[in-house]
Amino acid sequence: MAKYLMLWQLDPARVPVEPKQRATGWAALMAMVKNDLEKGIMKDWGSIIGEGKGYSIAEGGETEIAIMTQQYSPYVRFETHPIMSANQIGDMLKAMGA
DSSP states (O other): OOEEEEEEEEOGGGSOSSHHHHHHHHHHHHHHHHHHHHHTSEEEEEEETTTTEEEEEEESOHHHHHHHHHTTTTTEEEEEEEEOOHHHHHHHHHHTTO
16 A cells, blocks of 8 residues: 655645634544544644645555545645655665675
């Protein structure tokens, strides 16, 4: 199963100015994040303090990851990068004759 580093950022045009409305939006976002963590597709999630962006580590197939990210649209934008583990790098090096 493939692993992905997903850098996310809130769309600033969609973030409410009113703190109470902002808190309601964050609560909805966090409910979705917790659900994805419980389902196991998301392995880790973090927010960069005060910046409205952060990261996630997800694991699954391309379609599964695409479905997961679409639930956050249009409020969150993702930059998604496939990643390899240290063991996978070791396998690559062996295949290269190292």
